[in-house]
Amino acid sequence: IKATIWQFEDFEKSAPYPPGNWAHDQIQSWLVLMNEDESEYFAIGVHAYNGEASSWWLNLSWATATDGWQVTTYPRAQGWRSLRIVVHPYTGQAGDVEFYAAPNPGAGNPPQYVLVGSGRRRATSGTCEGVPVTRVAIGANPRFVPQDYIANTYEIFWYDDAIVTLQDAPLRCPNPELRFDADGDGDVDQSDFAVIQACFTGADGGPFDCSTCRCMNTGGDTDIDGDDLVAFEQCASAPGVAADVTCDDGLPYP
Numbered sequence: 001i002k003a004t005i006w007q008f009e010d011f012e013k014s015a016p017y018p019p020g021n022w023a024h025d026q027i028q029s030w031l032v033l034m035n036e037d038e039s040e041y042f043a044i045g046v047h048a049y050n051g052e053a054s055s056w057w058l059n060l061s062w063a064t065a066t067d068g069w070q071v072t073t074y075p076r077a078q079g080w081r082s083l084r085i086v087v088h089p090y091t092g093q094a095g096d097v098e099f100y101a102a103p104n105p106g107a108g109n110p111p112q113y114v115l116v117g118s119g120r121r122r123a124t125s126g127t128c129e130g131v132p133v134t135r136v137a138i139g140a141n142p143r144f145v146p147q148d149y150i151a152n153t154y155e156i157f158w159y160d161d162a163i164v165t166l167q168d169a170p171l172r173c174p175n176p177e178l179r180f181d182a183d184g185d186g187d188v189d190q191s192d193f194a195v196i197q198a199c200f201t202g203a204d205g206g207p208f209d210c211s212t213c214r215c216m217n218t219g220g221d222t223d224i225d226g227d228d229l230v231a232f233e234q235c236a237s238a239p240g241v242a243a244d245v246t247c248d249d250g251l252p253y254p
Helices: 054-058 190-199 210-216 226-235
Strands: 002-009 026-034 041-049 059-064 068-075 079-087 097-103 114-119 135-139 157-165
Touching: 002 026, 026 079, 041 054, 041 079, 041 097, 041 114, 054 059, 054 068, 059 097, 059 114, 068 097, 068 114, 135 157, 190 210, 190 226
Parallel strands: none
Antiparallel strands: 002 079, 002 157, 026 041, 026 135, 041 059, 059 068, 079 097, 097 114
């Protein structure tokens, strides 16, 4: 999933009001992807609250339900900027969600995006699949403001050109073209067999470790069993002998 939007701000407020004057002094304005009950979310924009360090007021921030809010070194400025969230297939690692920003490049020029954050996704219980996000929003949401029960913004923002796209993703495996090549050296040999052997759970014996065993699963289920070993054997080559990269074609995405 790739969500992109243009955001304009005045940047007339870059610091909190004096302590005690404004109990809910904050600036909240984001691009957000989330699931239906808002228990999973990915956000990028301005997240500044009274009492926080100046870096939160001067720079963009990003958040996931797993990582919480994180401040970046990407500076706020008056004018248009582009914000982008890219959601990859779940691995449980940082980088499953990437956050980008780009300044206004001027008419006729493509934006030059900078990676400003790498976050994690939550897994659907008992699987190696991430919680699906099905909603996109702009603005702010008090559920995602840990410091308060409301979401104010003492700053004016405009939004334009929101685009959300879906595209097929390569396998998130050491060798994206061959899932059983666990060490990414192009062959499927004894060292790779040692990985599937360590991951083996037997039929209905899962769940397996998503971080190390996901690519050895060929049935779209929650175990590593005899069916997966059979598929592995179809791809087996020998040390230093390139395996057929089409041997796992047609198998479910791990």
